[in-house]
Amino acid sequence: xxxxxxxxxxxxxxxxxxxxxxxxxxxxxxxxxxxxxxxxxxxxxxxxxxxxxxxxxxxxxxxxxxxxxxxxxxxxxxxxxxxxxxxxxxxxxxxxxxxxxxxxxxxxxxxxxxxxxxxxxxxxxxxxxxxxxxxxxxxxxxxxxxxxxxxxxxxxxxxxxxxxxxxxxxxxxxxxxxxxxxxxxxxxxxxxxxxxxxxxxxxxxxxxxxxxxxxxxxxxxxxxxxxxxxxxxxxxxxxxxxxxxxxxxxxxxxxxxxxxxxxxxxxxxxxxxxxxxxxxxxxxxxxxxxxxxxxxxxxxxxxxxxxxxxxxxxxxxxxxxxxxxxxxxxxxxxxxxxxxxxxxxxxxxxxxxxxxxxxxxxxxxxxxxxxxxxxxxxxxxxxxxxxxxxxxxxxxxxxxxxxxxxxxxxxxxxxxxxxxxxxxxxxxxxxxxxxxxxxxxxxxxxxxxxxxxxxxxxxxxxxxxxxxxxxxxxxxxxxxxxxxxxxxxxxxxxxxxxxxxxxxxxxxxxxxxxxxxxxxxxxxxxxxxxxxxxxxxxxxxxxxxxxxxxxxxxxxxxxxxxxxxxxxxxxxxxxxxxxxxxxxxxxxxxxxxxxxxxxxxxxxxxxxxxxxxxxxxxxxxxxxxxxxxxxxxxxxxxxxxxxxxxxxxxxxxxxxxxxxxxxxxxxxxxxxxxxxxxxxxxxxxxxxxxxxxxxxxxxxxxxxxxxxxxxxxxxxxxxxxxxxxxxxxxxxxxxxxxxxxxxxxxxxxxxxxxxxxxxxxxxxxxxxxxxxxxxxxxxxxxxxx
Numbered sequence: 001x002x003x004x005x006x007x008x009x010x011x012x013x014x015x016x017x018x019x020x021x022x023x024x025x026x027x028x029x030x031x032x033x034x035x036x037x038x039x040x041x042x043x044x045x046x047x048x049x050x051x052x053x054x055x056x057x058x059x060x061x062x063x064x065x066x067x068x069x070x071x072x073x074x075x076x077x078x079x080x081x082x083x084x085x086x087x088x089x090x091x092x093x094x095x096x097x098x099x100x101x102x103x104x105x106x107x108x109x110x111x112x113x114x115x116x117x118x119x120x121x122x123x124x125x126x127x128x129x130x131x132x133x134x135x136x137x138x139x140x141x142x143x144x145x146x147x148x149x150x151x152x153x154x155x156x157x158x159x160x161x162x163x164x165x166x167x168x169x170x171x172x173x174x175x176x177x178x179x180x181x182x183x184x185x186x187x188x189x190x191x192x193x194x195x196x197x198x199x200x201x202x203x204x205x206x207x208x209x210x211x212x213x214x215x216x217x218x219x220x221x222x223x224x225x226x227x228x229x230x231x232x233x234x235x236x237x238x239x240x241x242x243x244x245x246x247x248x249x250x251x252x253x254x255x256x257x258x259x260x261x262x263x264x265x266x267x268x269x270x271x272x273x274x275x276x277x278x279x280x281x282x283x284x285x286x287x288x289x290x291x292x293x294x295x296x297x298x299x300x301x302x303x304x305x306x307x308x309x310x311x312x313x314x315x316x317x318x319x320x321x322x323x324x325x326x327x328x329x330x331x332x333x334x335x336x337x338x339x340x341x342x343x344x345x346x347x348x349x350x351x352x353x354x355x356x357x358x359x360x361x362x363x364x365x366x367x368x369x370x371x372x373x374x375x376x377x378x379x380x381x382x383x384x385x386x387x388x389x390x391x392x393x394x395x396x397x398x399x400x401x402x403x404x405x406x407x408x409x410x411x412x413x414x415x416x417x418x419x420x421x422x423x424x425x426x427x428x429x430x431x432x433x434x435x436x437x438x439x440x441x442x443x444x445x446x447x448x449x450x451x452x453x454x455x456x457x458x459x460x461x462x463x464x465x466x467x468x469x470x471x472x473x474x475x476x477x478x479x480x481x482x483x484x485x486x487x488x489x490x491x492x493x494x495x496x497x498x499x500x501x502x503x504x505x506x507x508x509x510x511x512x513x514x515x516x517x518x519x520x521x522x523x524x525x526x527x528x529x530x531x532x533x534x535x536x537x538x539x540x541x542x543x544x545x546x547x548x549x550x551x552x553x554x555x556x557x558x559x560x561x562x563x564x565x566x567x568x569x570x571x572x573x574x575x576x577x578x579x580x581x582x583x584x585x586x587x588x589x590x591x592x593x594x595x596x597x598x599x600x601x602x603x604x605x606x607x608x609x610x611x612x613x614x615x616x617x618x619x620x621x622x623x624x625x626x627x628x629x630x631x632x633x634x635x636x637x638x639x640x641x642x643x644x645x646x647x648x649x650x651x652x653x654x655x656x657x658x659x660x661x662x663x664x665x666x667x668x669x670x671x672x673x674x675x676x677x678x679x680x681x682x683x684x685x686x687x688x689x690x691x692x693x694x695x696x697x698x699x700x701x702x703x704x705x706x707x708x709x710x711x712x713x714x715x716x717x718x719x720x721x722x723x724x725x726x727x728x729x730x731x732x733x734x735x736x737x738x739x740x741x742x743x744x745x746x747x748x749x750x751x752x753x754x755x756x757x758x759x760x761x762x763x764x765x766x767x768x769x770x771x772x773x774x775x776x777x778x779x780x781x782x783x784x785x
Contacts, residue, residue: 021671022732024092027064028100030057030077033128034421036366036374038062038317039079039104048074060317070094070672070732072624077102081424088566089624091140094672094732095784096250099243101216106424107477123623126219127238129226129429129470129482131503132517132556133572135159139215139242145662146680147724147745149258149778150212152220152237153195153204157682158662160572160617160633161222163653164682164720166754167745167773170195171204171597174222174234175574176613176639176653178596179203180526181234186210187241187309187324189380189413190231190433191360196303196330198356199598200386200407201526209305209328209358211278213252213263216242222617223574224517224554227468227484227501228417228431233523233552233578241324243311244274256780258282273312280305298337301354303330320366327359336393349393358384362413373420383410402447407528408440430469437462441528443600448696452540455602458531462492464524470501480505488549490524495549497522511562518556522549525582525593528600543585548607550593552578566625569618576613583609583643590643590690590712595652611641611651622663630663650713655685664726672733676741678726686720686753688713718753722746738783745776 030042038061045054046068057063075087082104092098105128125134141155142148148155153170156162163173171179182203184191195205221229221236229236249266259282267274283302305328312321334352336343343349362380369375390403417431443456470484484501501519508514525547533540558572582605584591591601594611615637622630639654664678693708728741746752752772 022070022094023067026098030102033103042079045076093737095737131515132558133223134221146678146726158660163658177234183232186239202598210307216240224556227470227486241309244276246274254782277308301332318368325361353389355387376417378415380413410438412436427472433466435464452535465489478507515558522551543604548580566623572617578611580607581609590709594641627666634659658684674730676728680724684720686717689715736785749775
């Protein structure tokens with residue numbers, strides 16, 4: 001702590017000193033993406049410097065550039081016969097070496113044909129099998145975007161096809177789909193919801209449990225996924241963790257109004273193995289002390305998490321083993337209104353306890369079988385627990401529990417992937433994923449009086465199996481074709497699906513390309529929905545146990561055009577047809593799982609519903625060039641569903657339009673200091689609610705009155721509009737680098753209604769919407785040393 005305090009003082013003192021030139025090293029390894037073999041003699045250039053310093057890789061594919069001035073740089077990686085890779089906005093800081101693992105894709109060369117030059121439009125998918133609706137993102141982007149709170153989910157609302165409607169949750173609503181359709185994958189393993197304050201039956205929460213300090217470049221997909229992804233309907237977050245430095249120890253300390261964070265990395269065995277560990281403790285009590293409410297004035301919450309990655313290379317680099325882990329604990333309490341004399345409505349004397357825990361630990365092993373193939377095997381164990389309880393207080397402040405929900409799920413996952421380059425034109429990728437699932441679910445409510453002892457009370461285990469295979473064919477320099485097949489099987493009720501996938505890419509010119517992708521996708525119903533109880537006297541049945549997998553046809557047509565000066569235009573038209581969707585078994589009811597937000601439907605369901613999502617996504621993007629970047633994204637879409645009565649209705653998420661503008665500018669104040677500004681504006685049409693039919697409580701949803709299901713989702717909530725700004729100062733000093741940043745969410749203080757946080761007031765016989773956050777300034781400081 002003394003060393004840290006001294007460094008902080010020195011950093012602030014150096015702010016006023018004359019600038020000193022600082023330099024740093026850039027190093028890493030360049031591999032063939034399909035075989036993981038090192039590329040010997042590959043070229044690395046720093047093209048942002050007039051001198052264009054460069055080097056070539058050695059016999060192990062390693063490279064090192066020394067004495068590179070600190071700041072933001074453009075790097076180019078190339079190798080004869082391979083597509084070039086360009087990194088537009090790499091930050092070199094004085095405290096940490098920039099360590100990069102680069103994988104290049106072999107080009108398709110046909111004798112006598114004109115070879116089309118390699119394209120680079122920025123943010124190309126790391127997974128080369130993802131031809132549409134996918135982009136990569138870096139850890140630096142996650143930090144740079146205004147009011148993203150270092151969270152990939154909050155960053156993603158600036159991407160096309162993604163709707164934003166809430167300030168205090170990071171739920172991902174993609175192209176009209178409910179949040180439960182998202183898949184999270186970390187280090188090659190599918191994991192349950194990795195969020196603090198994770199929502200029941202959804203993929204969102206408050207903020208992700210892993211720190212931005214661990215992130216490497218990762219992929220985000222919004223439709224027509226390659227065959228290796230399954231059990232997902234709407235989107236994929238494929239998160240990669242970086243390796244720690246194998247040569248020297250480095251440290252990071254972050255402090256801000258959201259809490260404290262420390263990280264360390266360095267060699268275990270110099271040159272061969274490394275560690276990277278990050279711990280974060282956060283409490284919104286700091287903001288509360290300034291009377292700034294990120295959630296609600298009656299809520300108090302805090303969280304902490306620990307993430308790590310250990311990496312080990314064998315002496316011949318044929319065996320690479322990594323051990324990784326994530327864990328998070330969060331606590332939230334909603335208090336009654338202070339002073340019983342101020343109690344007016346039911347909500348005033350309601351309290352809520354909301355606690356969540358999740359963790360995962362895994363081991364990955366990469367074995368380079370020969371110079372054409374590799375085998376990746378992963379084993380992980382993970383667990384998740386949610387406790388959600390509501391109490392009411394009487395005039396003596398004694399509590400009566402009226403709602404008790406507790407969900408525990410543990411998993412053992414084994415995954416294995418085989419990749420072989422059959423020829424420069426043909427590559428095979430195939431794999432298996434097996435999951436053993438142990439669960440303990442409980443849900444009971446005392447409202448309204450006379451409810452059964454438990455809506456859900458199930459403790460058992462099941463298993464799930466997935467298999468996939470994909471052939472990538474490059475028959476011509478302009479053409480790439482992917483043929484894939486995925487299968488999903490759930491042992492709980494012996495439901496399964498076989499899913500063909502195909503992707504086509506045609507390069508129209510050096511600056512334009514056209515892609516088409518189709519896939520059949522399926523998703524298991526969130527597990528507690530299978531165990532809803534239906535009582536007859538003291539006996540009960542499980543009417544939802546035989547629910548089928550939810551299925552969807554995805555079709556996406558994409559056009560990309562490079563416009564010069566770092567600009568890119570992308571258009572994507574999509575069509576999604578969903579079927580075998582769980583809907584209410586009552587023909588007079590219009591309940592459908594496609595309108596799910598969180599929680600579970602306490603009713604008998606049948607897999608006979610359908611849904612349709614159609615739309616057009618547009619992106620105009622400028623990669624980081626001359627200190628400036630921006631992303632303008634817009635979506636026009638229509639989202640509908642059909643319950644058992646066969647009529648077509650708008651879904652909850654059919655707001656019709658979503659748009660965002662995000663950009664930033666950097667000014668070099670000196671060789672060592674940079675000023676950064678950023679702006680993000682998010683707009684979305686309002687989500688929808690179903691009007692009230694009767695003020696009596698619905699026995700299937702005790703928190704709410706009976707709804708008019710003859711007019712589902714005809715009541716629009718107000719449009720969502722929020723501008724955020726960011727200003728940051730970054731400085732490099734000999735031996736350390738630091739920055740201070742101010743992010744202001746909702747800088748104009750607009751009063752947005754919360755479409756998911758509303759209560760029924762029996763006195764007014766109407767919905768009462770809570771307002772979302774007003775102006776939320778978040779000050780943060782980070783130092784690397």
